[in-house]
Amino acid sequence: MIGTALPPLTVEITPTFVISAAIATRDFQDVHHDRDAAIARGSKDIFMNILTDTGLVHRFVTDWAGPRAFVRSIKIKLGVPCYAYDTLVLSGEVVEHDGDEMTIRVSGKGNLGEHIAGTVTVGGMS
Amino acid sequence: MNLSGATAIAGIGATEFSKDSGRSELRLAAEAVRAALADAGLSASDVDGLVSFTMDANAEIAVARELGIPELTFFSRVHYGGGAAAATIQQAAMAVATGVADVVVAYRAFNERSGMRFGQVSSAAAGQVNSSGVDNSFHYPMGLGTPASTVAMVAQRYLHEYGATSEDFGRVAVIDRQHAATNPAAWFYGKPITLEEHQASRWITEPLHLLDCCQETDGAVALVVTSLERARDLPNPPAVVTAAAQGSGPDQYIMTSYYRDDLAALPEMGVVGRQLWTQSGLRPADVDVAVLYDHFTPYVLMQLEELGFCGRGEAPGFIAGDTLTLEGALPLNPHGGQLGEAYVHGMNGIAEAVRQVRGTAVNQVRDVSHVLVTAGTGVPTSALLLTAP
Amino acid sequence: MTIEEDAARIAAQGESAPRLARDPVNPAMINNWLEALGDENPRYVAEGVAPPAMAQVWTMGGLNWQRTADDPLGAIITVLDEAGYTSIVATNSEQNYRRLLHHSEHVASTTKLEGIVGPKRTALGEGYFVTTTTTWYVGDEVVADMLFRVLKFKPKPTQSGVLRPVVSKDTEFFWEGMKAGELRIQRWGDELRHPPGPMPPDGDLDAKPDWVVASGRGTVYSYVVHHRPAVPGKKLPFVIALVELAEGVRMLGEVLDVASVHIGQPVEVAFVKVDDELTLPAWRVIA
Numbered sequence: 001m002i003g004t005a006l007p008p009l010t011v012e013i014t015p016t017f018v019i020s021a022a023i024a025t026r027d028f029q030d031v032h033h034d035r036d037a038a039i040a041r042g043s044k045d046i047f048m049n050i051l052t053d054t055g056l057v058h059r060f061v062t063d064w065a066g067p068r069a070f071v072r073s074i075k076i077k078l079g080v081p082c083y084a085y086d087t088l089v090l091s092g093e094v095v096e097h098d099g100d101e102m103t104i105r106v107s108g109k110g111n112l113g114e115h116i117a118g119t120v121t122v123g124g125m126s
Numbered sequence: 127m128n129l130s131g132a133t134a135i136a137g138i139g140a141t142e143f144s145k146d147s148g149r150s151e152l153r154l155a156a157e158a159v160r161a162a163l164a165d166a167g168l169s170a171s172d173v174d175g176l177v178s179f180t181m182d183a184n185a186e187i188a189v190a191r192e193l194g195i196p197e198l199t200f201f202s203r204v205h206y207g208g209g210a211a212a213a214t215i216q217q218a219a220m221a222v223a224t225g226v227a228d229v230v231v232a233y234r235a236f237n238e239r240s241g242m243r244f245g246q247v248s249s250a251a252a253g254q255v256n257s258s259g260v261d262n263s264f265h266y267p268m269g270l271g272t273p274a275s276t277v278a279m280v281a282q283r284y285l286h287e288y289g290a291t292s293e294d295f296g297r298v299a300v301i302d303r304q305h306a307a308t309n310p311a312a313w314f315y316g317k318p319i320t321l322e323e324h325q326a327s328r329w330i331t332e333p334l335h336l337l338d339c340c341q342e343t344d345g346a347v348a349l350v351v352t353s354l355e356r357a358r359d360l361p362n363p364p365a366v367v368t369a370a371a372q373g374s375g376p377d378q379y380i381m382t383s384y385y386r387d388d389l390a391a392l393p394e395m396g397v398v399g400r401q402l403w404t405q406s407g408l409r410p411a412d413v414d415v416a417v418l419y420d421h422f423t424p425y426v427l428m429q430l431e432e433l434g435f436c437g438r439g440e441a442p443g444f445i446a447g448d449t450l451t452l453e454g455a456l457p458l459n460p461h462g463g464q465l466g467e468a469y470v471h472g473m474n475g476i477a478e479a480v481r482q483v484r485g486t487a488v489n490q491v492r493d494v495s496h497v498l499v500t501a502g503t504g505v506p507t508s509a510l511l512l513t514a515p
Numbered sequence: 516m517t518i519e520e521d522a523a524r525i526a527a528q529g530e531s532a533p534r535l536a537r538d539p540v541n542p543a544m545i546n547n548w549l550e551a552l553g554d555e556n557p558r559y560v561a562e563g564v565a566p567p568a569m570a571q572v573w574t575m576g577g578l579n580w581q582r583t584a585d586d587p588l589g590a591i592i593t594v595l596d597e598a599g600y601t602s603i604v605a606t607n608s609e610q611n612y613r614r615l616l617h618h619s620e621h622v623a624s625t626t627k628l629e630g631i632v633g634p635k636r637t638a639l640g641e642g643y644f645v646t647t648t649t650t651w652y653v654g655d656e657v658v659a660d661m662l663f664r665v666l667k668f669k670p671k672p673t674q675s676g677v678l679r680p681v682v683s684k685d686t687e688f689f690w691e692g693m694k695a696g697e698l699r700i701q702r703w704g705d706e707l708r709h710p711p712g713p714m715p716p717d718g719d720l721d722a723k724p725d726w727v728v729a730s731g732r733g734t735v736y737s738y739v740v741h742h743r744p745a746v747p748g749k750k751l752p753f754v755i756a757l758v759e760l761a762e763g764v765r766m767l768g769e770v771l772d773v774a775s776v777h778i779g780q781p782v783e784v785a786f787v788k789v790d791d792e793l794t795l796p797a798w799r800v801i802a
Contacts, residue, residue, distance in 0.1 A: 026577055059552050074609075078606055081791075252678040252681075268795060331742060
């Protein structure tokens with residue numbers, strides 16, 4: 001299994017996506033839903049919040065691992081911002097496999113480069 | 127057909143030179159053109175051609191309306207900032223010599239001190255959507271965005287290659303201010319400077335001091351061109367256009383021709399000079415007065431080299447002593463130049479050349495036959511040789 | 516008191532008091548989350564459980580949230596703000612989940628300052644990395660935890676306001692290269708050209724240019740020290756050099772972090788990011 005690549009997940013980061021995911025994760029910081037406020041704070045547009053990053057990574061891995069898989073950890077490093085109108089492509093590869101546990105290295109690249117990089121540990125994979 | 131000797135400058139006019147004219151640029155243009163026509167003994171209805179700089183904000187038709195010039199058969203603009211100055215006379219001369227027009231007035235009018243100041247960084251120049259804007263994108267965003275800084279880059283290399291010093295630049299400023307000091311029309315009338323004052327003046331862009339840079343001026347100058355034949359019948363002695371030339375050089379840019387082999391040179395002025403000597407049959411030694419465009423002192427030295435008064439890198443030696451004084455071998459800018467009299471984009475220099483030919487200048491050089499006058503440097507440029515009739 | 520002493524004091528306070536989630540684990544919020552994230556895993560609805568990645572969602576402060584007095588992240592942010600480290604960016608989130616949470620379980624969280632590291636020079640500016648840990652409980656049982664790291668930094672003097680380039684089809688590759696951290700020089704066959712243009716030296720209309728990525732090394736061919744007047748986006752005085760690159764072409768750029776240079780001075784390229792759309796070439800002297 002080590003070396004197996006996950007099918008990439010492409011997400012169009014529309015303003016609607018940024019805003020609905022921010023609200024669904026109860027993150028009401030204005031930079032995630034108010035373009036004028038985001039620009040006033042020096043960003044070029046509204047951008048995705050971290051809880052959505054974590055959620056998307058979670059979904060990306062379970063889409064592949066199947067509904068019974070249990071995500072034990074999500075460790076991400078944050079890179080360049082992911083703005084509204086970007087296209088985010090998540091890719092991943094199995095890097096460890098120990099008993100029923102797998103570790104997957106994940107990368108999310110947006111229009112400006114690597115937005116997230118990290119690892120996900122999944123159980124129930126025997 | 128030969129342009130040399132076919133036409134003459136028959137009239138000169140100007141407004142006062144100030145730091146705040148208190149009136150519109152169009153009003154300044156109209157006043158200067160009217161004064162030039164009066165000097166030529168002509169009226170508005172005699173005029174059928176108008177020429178200016180592309181940078182001038184006053185349309186030919188607006189100037190014509192204000193003065194009651196009924197019909198125009200020729201109107202033209204010359205590009206590249208101050209490089210246009212002498213070329214406006216070339217345009218006028220070509221129009222007259224070919225019969226396209228009989229009387230052409232060249233004008234330049236601006237509130238360059240109280241209005242848009244050229245010495246500041248121009249975001250409009252940087253952002254223009256055309257090939258020049260694309261050119262400018264390789265220096266404006268990097269912070270090289272004032273005329274002084276673009277010249278300083280070349281001046282630094284000149285110092286390096288020829289062992290020249292800032293004092294060599296300063297000697298040009300001292301001569302200009304010495305001449306301006308006795309010219310009542312000059313902004314710096316009565317205010318000469320010493321080389322020590324030049325050296326002590328603050329940095330603008332190293333290696334240029336404040337006193338290496340010309341002043342900023344509100345004002346206007348106009349010049350009337352007609353055929354030599356007609357000019358002979360007018361009140362003032364004609365200043366014969368013996369030669370008139372434009373030039374741009376290899377790999378030419380506006381103020382930033384930094385990519386050609388020899389940075390410490392002005393090959394576009396070399397192009398102009400060769401034409402002047404060919405058209406006129408004259409040599410540098412025949413020039414009695416040099417009115418050299420002096421927005422920044424280093425380019426005065428480099429012009430002397432390009433025009434053949436001395437060899438490459440030899441200008442510091444050439445100007446040492448009293449060469450450039452009114453009694454010297456090559457009197458420079460008897461009106462005080464743009465450092466001393468006023469900055470009217472080189473047009474006040476042409477007016478001075480006419481006065482020197484007529485023998486009516488306030489700082490008159492003795493026995494003047496031929497006057498050389500050049501236009502803006504660092505850009506595609508132009509020059510004239512004016513001769514007494 | 517130094518920043519380090521303040522941090523030690525805040526860290527010594529340990530965990531903040533538990534903060535109870537507004538709502539117990541519930542299907543409405545789970546469904547909102549699944550819908551927004553596009554997660555179609557049927558297990559959550561079928562079994563009445565929440566996706567593990569929702570752990571933090573339950574205890575988010577919500578629309579009108581204000582930090583509590585004992586919130587350690589708020590306390591250290593105040594300390595760093597006052598020391599001039601006014602900007603913040605999250606750098607790491609590491610979450611561990613112990614088990615699935617079921618409908619009607621009510622989660623509470625506590626947060627603790629683990630420590631700060633700094634001052635560090637970063638791409639964004641000088642700053643401190645602040646690490647906190649958050650633990651989620653149901654009753655006394657730990658159900659999830661998170662290590663969260665932010666960088667609190669002094670923003671570098673920006674070049675915002677610099678005059679922006681006019682980009683044409685002929686020069687686009689250069690500016691794209693800048694964004695990618697590459698100094699690109701136009702190439703027509705064997706011949707390099709800068710600034711770039713649309714025509715090859717031999718005039719062949721069928722020729723197409725490409726580019727080489729320059730080594731970025733060169734020597735100062737000429738330079739100026741600009742003192743006045745003001746230049747948008749630049750702090751006076753500053754140095755601009757015309758550099759002859761090792762590849763043979765000349766290029767202009769600001770020389771960073773020096774008061775002056777000399778002709779012949781070796782330099783190497785630096786990429787000055789103005790914003791997401793614009794990066795400018797600049798130089799650093801090579802010691």
